[in-house]
Amino acid sequence: MRIALAAMLALLLAGCGKLDREHYEQLKMGMTYDEVATILGKADRCDDVLGTSSCIWGKEKKNIQVKFIAGKAALFSSEGIN
Template structure:
């Protein structure tokens, strides 16, 4: 198999994985108050960004148009927010 064929095969296999987002309404509905950060991460994967302020940590999965945001206090989820998830 030549290099071009290898690249085409790789792209065909990688595309479905890239399109597979965990930022979905189903996963959002699985989030519950009091969940630990690691449990939320187990559902949504690694956050795209987090910020810490005193004892609170706010993490966001997704982008500016479609996201799930969770605020943790003392490693427990206390506040959930979503935008344009399906």
């Protein structure tokens, strides 16, 4: 049981490790979702509306958000990252 708990904790911490200024600064205009996901991992949530997609990595107080237009990154924002 301890091993399973330790493994789960390690996975949670690894996912949070990409929500920092270093990874945010690697994002570039025109990247595809797959290119962004290579840097940040799989998005926690994506919402698609009228040919645009807004994806968020992280939670309310610490996150990176990328808006894709026609499949390409167009806008970036972050909250609570160092």
